[in-house]
Amino acid sequence: MSAKPFSSVWTRERKGPRDQGLSRDQIVRAAMELLDADGLDALSMRKLGAHLGAGATSLYWHVANKDELLELVMDEVYAKVVIPEDADWYNAATAFAYGMRGAVSQHPWSVTLIGVLPSLGPNALTAAERLMGAFSSAGFDGVDVDYAVAAVVSYTLGATVPEVSYLNAVAQAGTDVVGMQALMGPIIEEIGAGYPSLMARYDASAITMTDPLTARRFAFDFGLAALLDGLAARIPGNRTKDRRITREAEVHGDT
Structure with missing residues (x-):
C-alpha cells in the first residue's frame, strides 16, 4: 500500500479574501468558537459556513479541507x-x-x-x-x-x-468534578477494600x-x-x- 501524500496548509501561499469574502483569520476565529462551544466532532465545513453565513467557496479559497483548517486552529492554541x-x-x-x-x-x-x-x-x-x-x-x-x-x-x-x-x-x-467524585467515592471504597495502603492514601488525600x-x-x-x-x-x-x-x-x- 502506498503512503498517502503529506500536505500542509503551511506549505501553501496564504491568500487574501476572494471577492470581498472572508479572510482566513475570520474563518479560524469562527472555527475556534464552534470548537470551544461544541467540541471537535461538531465541526464541519458545512456548519462553519453556516456559522459565518458564507458558502463553501469562501472557505475552500483558504483551506483545502478540514485537516488544513484544524492545522490553523491548533496553531492558535x-x-x-x-x-x-x-x-x-x-x-x-x-x-x-x-x-x-x-x-x-x-x-x-x-x-x-x-x-x-x-x-x-x-x-x-x-x-x-x-x-x-x-x-x-x-x-x-x-x-x-x-x-x-x-x-x-x-x-x-x-x-x-x-x-x-x-x-x-x-x-x-x-456533572462536575465534585459531583463525579461523590459518585465514584463509594465504588472506589468497595473495589479498593483489598488494597489498604492505597485506600489509606486515598482517604488522607480526600481529607487534606x-x-x-x-x-x-x-x-x-x-x-x-x-x-x-x-x-x-x-x-x-x-x-x-x-x-x-x-x-x-x-x-x-x-x-
Missing part, C-alpha cells in the same frame, strides 16, 4: 504558549509548561489533535525554537538539547492531557485536599519542579549526579 525571547532555560521551560497546560485546558478539544496533526505553524515553531534556544544557551549540547526539550514537552502533555480528557468526560456526564482541581494543580507544580531540578543537575558543570548514575550503570552491566 500554540499562540497562548508565550515564551519571552530572552528567557533563561528555567523560565522558558516554566513558561512553556504553564502556557501549554493553560491553552489545552482552555480548548479541551485540542487534546485529540496533539500528536495527530503536525505542529508546523509559526506559533508552534516559535515556542519550540525559543525553548530549544534557552536550553542551548544554558550549556546543554547536541542531542541533550533535544532530550531536555522532549522532557519538558512530554511531562507537560503527559500530566495535562489525561486531566483534560477526564474533565471532558465529566462534562459529558452532565477537598478541591480536586486544586489538588491537580499542586500535583502539576510538584512534578514540574522535580523535572526542572533534575534538568538543572544535568547542566554541564553540575554533573555529579549524572556521573554517579553512569558509574552505577557500569557496575550493573547496563553500559
Whole structure:
C-alpha cells in the first residue's frame, strides 16, 4: 500500500479574501468558537459556513479541507504558549509548561489533535525554537538539547492531557468534578477494600485536599519542579549526579 501524500496548509501561499469574502483569520476565529462551544466532532465545513453565513467557496479559497483548517486552529492554541525571547532555560521551560497546560485546558478539544496533526505553524515553531534556544544557551549540547526539550514537552502533555480528557468526560456526564467524585467515592471504597495502603492514601488525600482541581494543580507544580531540578543537575558543570548514575550503570552491566 502506498503512503498517502503529506500536505500542509503551511506549505501553501496564504491568500487574501476572494471577492470581498472572508479572510482566513475570520474563518479560524469562527472555527475556534464552534470548537470551544461544541467540541471537535461538531465541526464541519458545512456548519462553519453556516456559522459565518458564507458558502463553501469562501472557505475552500483558504483551506483545502478540514485537516488544513484544524492545522490553523491548533496553531492558535500554540499562540497562548508565550515564551519571552530572552528567557533563561528555567523560565522558558516554566513558561512553556504553564502556557501549554493553560491553552489545552482552555480548548479541551485540542487534546485529540496533539500528536495527530503536525505542529508546523509559526506559533508552534516559535515556542519550540525559543525553548530549544534557552536550553542551548544554558550549556546543554547536541542531542541533550533535544532530550531536555522532549522532557519538558512530554511531562507537560503527559500530566495535562489525561486531566483534560477526564474533565471532558465529566462534562459529558452532565456533572462536575465534585459531583463525579461523590459518585465514584463509594465504588472506589468497595473495589479498593483489598488494597489498604492505597485506600489509606486515598482517604488522607480526600481529607487534606477537598478541591480536586486544586489538588491537580499542586500535583502539576510538584512534578514540574522535580523535572526542572533534575534538568538543572544535568547542566554541564553540575554533573555529579549524572556521573554517579553512569558509574552505577557500569557496575550493573547496563553500559
